[in-house]
Amino acid sequence: MVNALDARLSMYHFYTAFAALLIGGFFGLLQTLVRSEQLTLPVDLNYYQVLTAHGVLLALVFTTFFIFGFMYAGVVKTTGEFASHRRKAAWIGFVLMLIGTIMATTLILMNKATVLYTFYAPLQASPFFYIGLAFIIIGTYFAAYAIISQYRSWRKEHKGEKSPLFTFMAVATLVLWLIATIGVVTAVTLQYIPWSFGWTETINVALSRTLFWFFGHPLVYFWLLPAYMAWYVTVPKIIGGKIFSDSLARLAFLLFILFSIPVGFHHQLLEPGISEVWKYVQVVLTFAVIIPSLMTAFAMFASFEIAGREKGATGLLGWFKKLPWSDVRFLAPFIGMAFFIPAGAGGIINASHQMNQVVHNTIWVTGHFHITIGATVILTFFGISYWLIPHLKGRVLTKHINNLGKYQIVLWTVGMFIMSAAMHFSGLSGNPRRTQITSYNGHEAAASWGSYEVAMSVGGTLLLFSIFLFIGLMINLAFWAPKGSEEFPIGEEFEDTHQLPKLLENWKVWIAIAILLILIAYTIPVIDLIQDAPPGSPGYQFW
Amino acid sequence: MHIHKLEKVWIAIGFVTLVAFLTTVGIQAFASDGHHGAPSDLTKLDPEKVHETEPFDDPGLHKIGENEYELVMILESYGFTPHEVRIPEGSTVHFQITTIDVVHGFEIAGTTVNMMATPGHVNSMTYTFEEKGNYLILCNEFCGTGHHFMSAELEVY
Ligand code: HEM
Ligand SMILES: [Cu+2]
Ligand SMILES: [Cu+2]
Numbered sequence: 001m002v003n004a005l006d007a008r009l010s011m012y013h014f015y016t017a018f019a020a021l022l023i024g025g026f027f028g029l030l031q032t033l034v035r036s037e038q039l040t041l042p043v044d045l046n047y048y049q050v051l052t053a054h055g056v057l058l059a060l061v062f063t064t065f066f067i068f069g070f071m072y073a074g075v076v077k078t079t080g081e082f083a084s085h086r087r088k089a090a091w092i093g094f095v096l097m098l099i100g101t102i103m104a105t106t107l108i109l110m111n112k113a114t115v116l117y118t119f120y121a122p123l124q125a126s127p128f129f130y131i132g133l134a135f136i137i138i139g140t141y142f143a144a145y146a147i148i149s150q151y152r153s154w155r156k157e158h159k160g161e162k163s164p165l166f167t168f169m170a171v172a173t174l175v176l177w178l179i180a181t182i183g184v185v186t187a188v189t190l191q192y193i194p195w196s197f198g199w200t201e202t203i204n205v206a207l208s209r210t211l212f213w214f215f216g217h218p219l220v221y222f223w224l225l226p227a228y229m230a231w232y233v234t235v236p237k238i239i240g241g242k243i244f245s246d247s248l249a250r251l252a253f254l255l256f257i258l259f260s261i262p263v264g265f266h267h268q269l270l271e272p273g274i275s276e277v278w279k280y281v282q283v284v285l286t287f288a289v290i291i292p293s294l295m296t297a298f299a300m301f302a303s304f305e306i307a308g309r310e311k312g313a314t315g316l317l318g319w320f321k322k323l324p325w326s327d328v329r330f331l332a333p334f335i336g337m338a339f340f341i342p343a344g345a346g347g348i349i350n351a352s353h354q355m356n357q358v359v360h361n362t363i364w365v366t367g368h369f370h371i372t373i374g375a376t377v378i379l380t381f382f383g384i385s386y387w388l389i390p391h392l393k394g395r396v397l398t399k400h401i402n403n404l405g406k407y408q409i410v411l412w413t414v415g416m417f418i419m420s421a422a423m424h425f426s427g428l429s430g431n432p433r434r435t436q437i438t439s440y441n442g443h444e445a446a447a448s449w450g451s452y453e454v455a456m457s458v459g460g461t462l463l464l465f466s467i468f469l470f471i472g473l474m475i476n477l478a479f480w481a482p483k484g485s486e487e488f489p490i491g492e493e494f495e496d497t498h499q500l501p502k503l504l505e506n507w508k509v510w511i512a513i514a515i516l517l518i519l520i521a522y523t524i525p526v527i528d529l530i531q532d533a534p535p536g537s538p539g540y541q542f543w
Numbered sequence: 544m545h546i547h548k549l550e551k552v553w554i555a556i557g558f559v560t561l562v563a564f565l566t567t568v569g570i571q572a573f574a575s576d577g578h579h580g581a582p583s584d585l586t587k588l589d590p591e592k593v594h595e596t597e598p599f600d601d602p603g604l605h606k607i608g609e610n611e612y613e614l615v616m617i618l619e620s621y622g623f624t625p626h627e628v629r630i631p632e633g634s635t636v637h638f639q640i641t642t643i644d645v646v647h648g649f650e651i652a653g654t655t656v657n658m659m660a661t662p663g664h665v666n667s668m669t670y671t672f673e674e675k676g677n678y679l680i681l682c683n684e685f686c687g688t689g690h691h692f693m694s695a696e697l698e699v700y
Contacts, residue, residue, distance in 0.1 A: 046688050116685050122662060123645050123687070205646065205661050248546065269581040270657060272664035276583045280572060287561050294557040298550050352568045353581045357655040361648050361683035430652030432683035436691040443694070445652040445679035495545070534587035534663030540645050542620050542687025 002488070006076045007392040009090055011478070013069030014389065016098060017062050018471055024057035025467040032419070032460035034436060036453035045109075047436040048116065048543065053108045055117025059373065060136065061101050066381055067226045068093070068143050071170040073388055074229070075147050077488050078164035079154040086146040093142030100135025103128055114543040116434065118212065119192070121203045124539025127196040130188050137181055137188075144174045155505075162500040165246055166233045166490065172253040173225040175507065176218055179261055179514060183214030195539060202536025206273045207529045213264030214522070221260040223373050225253065227380035230333060231300055234384070236491035238329045241307025243491040244299045250504045252299075255292035258514050259285055262521035266351045270360050278525040279353070285521060286351045293344060300337060306494055328405035329397075329489075332383030335413050339375040343368065346424070361434075364427025367420040375416045382409060382470060387486055389477045396484035401473055408473060411466035419459025426452035582658040582668040584639075590662035593617060593643045604628050607637075616640045616695075618647040618660045620687045623680060623695035632699055635671045648683030651697065659684065672699045 002010070027050045033039035034047050041047060072090060076082060082090065107113040113125035119133075151171050155163055187208050195203045232249045236242055243249065265282035268274060308319020324330045346368045349355045359365060386405050390397050397405075431438055431449040438453065440446040503509060572580040588596045598615045602624050605613045614636050617624045630636060640649050642660040649666070650657045658666045672678075682693035 048685060048688055048690070051685075114688070120646050120684075123685075205663060209646075209661070245545070245547075248550075268659075270666075271659045271661060272582070272584045272666040273587070273661065274583060275585060276572060276580045279581055279583060280569060283568065284565055287565055290557055290561050291554060294554060295550070298553050302547070302550075348564065352564070353572050354568065354655075357581070357657050360657050361650065361659075430650060430679075430681075432648070432650065432681055434685040434690070435683070438691070440679055440681065440694050443679045443696075444677060532587070535589045535591065537590055537645075537662045540620075540687070542645065542689070 002073060002076050002392055003081045005087060006072065006081055009082075009087060009094070010069040010073045010388075011392055012094060013065045013072070014385070014474075016101070017065035017069065018474060020057040020062040020065065020101070022467060022471055024054050024062060025464050027051075027054040027057070029457070029460045029464045032453070032457035035438060036450070036457045037437060037439070038454075038457060044111075046111070046114065046543065048114045048434075049108055049111055051434065052114055052116050053105060056104055056108065059117055060133075061105075063223050063373070063377075064097065064136065064140065067173075067222070068140070070226055070230075070381075070384060070388065071147060071173070072143075073392060073488070074166040074233075075150055075170055078166045078490065079150055082146065082150060083153070086150055089142045090146040093139040093146070096139030096142065097136050098139075100132045100137075100139060103132030103135065107132065111543060118216070120212070121192065121195070121205050121208045122537035122540050124196050124541060127193055130192045130196060134185070134188050134193070137185060140177065140181070144178060147171065148174060162246075163505065165243070165249060166229060168250055168505070169225065169229045169232070169253050171507075172250075172257060173222060173229070175511065175514075176225065176257045176260060177222050179257075179511075179518075180215050180218035180222065183211040183264075184216075187211035202538055204529070204533050204536050206271070207526070207533065209268060209271070210264065210274070210522075210526060210529060213267045214261070215264075216267060217264050218260045220369075220373065221256055223377050225256060227333070227336065227377045228253075228296060230380050230384050231296070231337065233491055234489040235300070235330065235333055236303040236307070237489035238327065238387075239304065239307040239324055241303045241310065241491070242494035244302040244306065244494055246493050247500055247504060248295060249299060250500070252292040252295045254504070254510050255295075256289065257510060258517060259289040259292070261514060262517045263289075265521075265525075266356075269353055269356050273529065274525055275528075278521070282521050283351055283353070285517065287348070290348075297337075303491075303494075326402075326406070328386050328402050328409060329383055331406060332386070332409045333380040335409065336376040336379035336383070339371050339379070339416075343372040343376055346371070359427055361432060362427035363423045363431045363433045366433045367423025367427060370416060370420045370423065375413070375420070379409065379412065382412070385470075385474060386477070387489065389474055390481055390484075390486040391488050393478050393481075394483055394485065395477060395481040396486045397477065398481055401476060401481065404469065404473055408466050408469040411462050411469065415459045415462030415466060417459070419456045419463065422452040422455035422459065582666050584665050584667045586665040586667075587663055588641065588665060590641075590643060593641055598639060599641060604630065611635045611637075613637045613639065616649070618642045618649065618682065618693075619644050620647075621682070621689040621693040623682075623693070626695040627698075628696070629698045629700060630672065632675050633671070633673060634699070635669060637667065637669045639665060639667045641665045645686050646684050647686050647693070648681075650681050650683045652679045652681060654678070657683070675699050 107129040113129035115123045115125045194200045263286040265279045266286045305319045308322035311322045313319040313322045593599045602615045647660045656670045678697040680695040
């Protein structure tokens with residue numbers, strides 16, 4: 001059992017995350033209905049406001065709150081309860097993030113920040129929108145402090161022992177986050193806020209985009225790594241197996257830090273002002289992420305096989321049948337893993353110059369991130385919620401809720417499959433993303449898109465039902481399910497290695513390599529963007 | 544650190560694939576005929592003086608050779624100038640675009656013509672239209688509440 005104070009801390013993060021999921025998901029369905037021309041929005045709510053809210057609430061708010069709720073619970077579970085000053089820091093972080101979220105959402109709904117969640121200049125939102133975003137990020141710094149300082153004092157008290165895998169991974173995720181946010185914090189504080197207050201007249205657009213994507217790509221790894229934490233640490237226990245290799249798991253996380261930051265240009269491949277050579281350098285680094293990804297895939301299947309064989313499976317693939325398919329705690333993350341196979345392939349396509357030429361800014365890309373974050377990550381988060389919420393609330397996941405949970409997961413899977421397949425296919429013929437209506441006055445090139453848009457709305461409907469069911473089940477697990485103690489599954493190692501290679505926990509070395517790669521990939525192009533900049537842009541409010 | 548034999552094989556396969564992919568992308572970008580790199584024009588201009596700056600002081604289609612054209616286009620919320628263009632089948636077109644206000648996208652649906660227009664920068668690419676038809680040019684980056692009206696037509700006859 002987690003102690004009550006720390007449990008409450010995590011639960012408040014989950015309440016906020018699930019509220020964001022509900023509202024954001026509702027907006028998502030509206031988008032599919034508008035795009036397929038089945039619904040017209042009331043005049044004082046425009047499509048792009050809805051889309052901004054959807055992106056902010058799901059990609060920024062839902063993910064961040066869920067991730068911290070999960071990391072706190074796991075860190076407390078593996079290193080002991082928070083010292084009170086750390087718990088206090090975590091609460092300050094929570095309050096700051098909440099204030100930031102409320103500010104940003106209010107401004108979006110007031111139509112003062114219809115700039116989408118990427119807030120590309122020179123579209124200019126109210127300064128308080130950017131300040132709201134800054135609050136969210138500053139809040140995460142308090143949260144990061146709580147976890148990292150907990151880890152450091154654990155290590156001091158346990159000299160010579162290796163740190164708990166879960167906490168190590170949480171720290172790695174935060175190291176990635178702290179480095180990544182340098183980009184967006186620089187852009188928001190030095191560019192957007194002064195410019196939107198009118199203290200500076202113009203903004204360097206190309207620089208702001210580069211700083212954004214310095215953050216934007218590692219942001220997706222900030223979502224993905226907590227899902228991997230669940231895969232590496234909790235799934236082996238749920239299936240009755242073992243963690244395949246503790247050291248390789250750590251190495252994979254460290255490699256993700258190295259290869260997920262100096263790669264932002266793969267989002268700017270079609271942009272002027274950045275030379276092709278630097279784009280290619282970053283594409284090379286982007287592809288390097290294949291290595292830790294393959295290591296992760298290997299580790300997963302190895303631990304599945306170990307589990308199956310321990311249960312007496314024989315033959316080459318006999319272990320597959322021994323997996324606990326009817327346990328929602330396993331089913332959800334497993335389907336998430338399966339989604340990552342096409343999702344990873346799609347990622348390689350997007351990062352390759354010539355293929356990206358076909359899909360850039362089409363709804364293919366939206367399909368891509370709905371199967372990465374919207375399926376792989378979120379299905380894993382669903383799976384976590386089914387045991388973590390009752391664990392924190394001193395209740396149990398009953399068989400009945402487990403069964404309903406399987407329906408919820410299947411609904412999500414089918415909905416996401418339909419919606420994202422339609423997005424991928426119509427994107428291939430050019431259907432643009434971020435566009436309210438795509439009929440273009442009946443132009444023949446757009447003729448095929450309408451039926452895909454309808455398919456997206458069918459998928460979207462299933463998804464929203466799945467969210468309703470999920471929220472209902474979570475309320476049940478938090479307040480009504482029978483009292484008891486639900487396990488926080490923490491896997492054991494297959495071959496116990498007490499001694500870790502020292503290098504793996506030598507953060508200075510890894511951070512230094514990360515910074516070196518960043519300097520190699522970014523120094524020259526950023527200097528060019530600053531020194532050789534064209535006259536800047538004034539702000540525009542085209543809404 | 545012990546690494547399982549099969550895992551070494553698996554990672555080695557991954558590594559070889561990675562090198563093969565990167566070589567393909569690299570050769571196509573830098574060493575193939577016709578140059579298939581990403582549109583990365585480094586030309587700059589003052590975004591508030593676009594109409595006075597060459598070549599945007601004379602936007603439109605300019606014939607520069609046998610079956611070869613230069614198409615100079617200005618993007619703004621919510622339109623393209625020019626917004627109707629006709630070219631003969633088999634023409635090679637060198638596109639040169641810029642924006643006078645916010646960021647826009649320049650996409651010709653069903654082709655590989657796709658690039659961003661960011662203020663202060665010129666972007667360019669070349670494409671040969673081998674098939675007749677009425678092509679849809681559209682903006683694929685959000686540029687304001689009328690973004691979905693931002694389109695133009697290119698007819699290949
Ligand atoms: C009920 C479930 C959902 C539905 C029906 C849905 C639907 C959509 C649609 C139709 C778009 C594209 C709109 C456009 O480009 O014009 C979109 C964009 C997006 N969605 Fe979702 N979505 C859902 C869930 C999610 C989840 C769970 C996440 C992430 C956690 C997510 C993140 C995003 C993001 C980041 C965008 C891009 C926004 C932008 O381009 O500015 N969505 N969604
Ligand atoms: Cu990326
Ligand atoms: Cu537009």
